[in-house]
Amino acid sequence: MTHNTPLSPRPRPLHSLADGRRRPMTVAQLRAHGVSAAETNEQCRPGGPWQQLLPNVVLLHPGPPTSEERLHAVLLYAARDRGAGPASGAASGAAPAVSVSVPVQPGAEHPPVPAYAEAMITGLAALTLHGFAAAPPLPSLDVVDVLVPRMRRLRTTGCARIVRTTALPTPVELTGVPVAPVARALADAVAELTDPGTVRRLLTEAVRGGHCEPAAVVRELNRARLLSRPHVVDAVDSLVAEGRALAEQRLYRMVREHGLPEPVWNVDLRLPGGPHLGGVDAFWPEQAVALELDTRAHRKQEDDAAWAEHARKREHLERLGITVVHLTPRKLRDCPEHQAAVVRTALMAAGDREPAAYVVVLPR
Template sequence: MLLLGSGKPTRRQLVDGALLYGGPQALVTGLEACRRQGLRGSGIAANGIHLLIPDSCKVSSVGSVTVERTTRMPRPVVVDGVPMAPLFRAVLDECRRFSARDPVRALLTEAVQRGRLNPEVLIRELEAGSDRGSALPREVLRDVLRGARSVAEVDAMAVWRRTGLPEPLWNHELRDASGRYIGTPDGYFKKVRLAWEVDSYDFHFAREQYAGTLERNSRYAAEGILVLQTLPSRLRSEPGKVAAELVAAYDAANSMNVLQLRGVPTRRSNLLNKQ
């Protein structure tokens, strides 16, 4: 493909040029295909064009075009005239190229939430494909299957694994005896009645959201549920400290329940008795 005229080629021109180079059966995959099918891929820098071609084709990578030969050519999806791999394949083709967890977590959680991909479909695709670069996607998808709905919740699961505590219920809706809604904590340790909330500063401390957070915590308190709040940023910057705080909160909640089972008045019951 020859670009007529001066100036930098557009992204579409780069894509068209890559497809011409790859041949008539070439498909765009990776980040380019993800974004053309509705994902943002936030925080992931735009790179070259990643192509899939049949294994029998003798075309090699060149310049900004990465050519991957495969015996498992997917059925193409055509968006605005561009043939590409379906979203589940494009996401995993991109994730396999990363050696860091952050972009893998970001892309897979967005694919499940925004792209509405079933995590089990992604896992089946991983099982069917090459093992190359599959370790990190497998690890993240295990957490997504547990119930993580965001990157912060995936990070929370990684912190929980440091603690040795029983696994909590993830994103489990809590209601009182009459059926009234209490909350949906990120993690809930049912045995000791401990709610773990990963609360974003930006979201929860705007005026309306702050009021909602206070109301939520009041509902927890009314039901005798201890709540631990953690900023998402600390899950990565201080995972050891957060893990220790989670263990301490669990132990405190467990102690409160033990005292109640023994009929020992807690500070809360003492205050009520004095009123």
């Protein structure tokens, strides 16, 4: 051997490898640690110290996996190898490895958190990780849904259920694993649920718990073509009503906490002896400023007609000299100070405009 001959990495003893890591590993990762395929097969024999949880995914201890280990096993099975081509893992049905890990702080009890490429937890498991009380605990789930790109060559097997999408959303990291955003996870969960009560509880908690706005949920349900199911439609109606009530509460709080003049709430506007102009959520008669909350459900079959009606009403009011302020529930939730400033600006600008037409204000 010359001085230029590279040294081969010294294989770690199998017992030290298992003792130092509780999470699953892929066959390729074991090979990188010097464990051959034959040694892996020997360790995974019936009654052996290791077990194969999923194709190409090995748990380095006997006995049932923990919920955390199942999550990581499913992600290892579904994640694309960062160094592989598009067809990697096609023969076995799984990408063999994940090549990047994020180190933990010194003294931490857990090993590095893997960075999983093109895979994230979704469905009921994701909702549980997001903290949904209506979602079942992880140990009670027979399968864990994992979201992957549509063209990936993977199959549902064992505890891993493959969910495909044309465009992956940006995941949220929770408990060290990538998790689909709430709206997407809800749609994937609802796709597998048939109990109306469960669907309604999950959708209601999404809005009541402040996880997301109704419009975002309905967009995902519509994209998944779930709005033709009667029990989903019924739950969406409850969801929209819940979202509307929360948005109105935020609007009342914004007016009160930011010192805006008190408007008349939830009124219909009408020309004297003339046609009905439409309803608004708040109206300041002296300044001729109307405010509307956009709490439409954004269902495709209704959206065009609803938006056309909204635009017609707004144009008619503005032709009469009435300023219309349009707010969304999300803006009220995320930046109420800015929305209050928008309303205040409209009220202050009233003195610089021509007087508006006289309108009759009626309770709605």
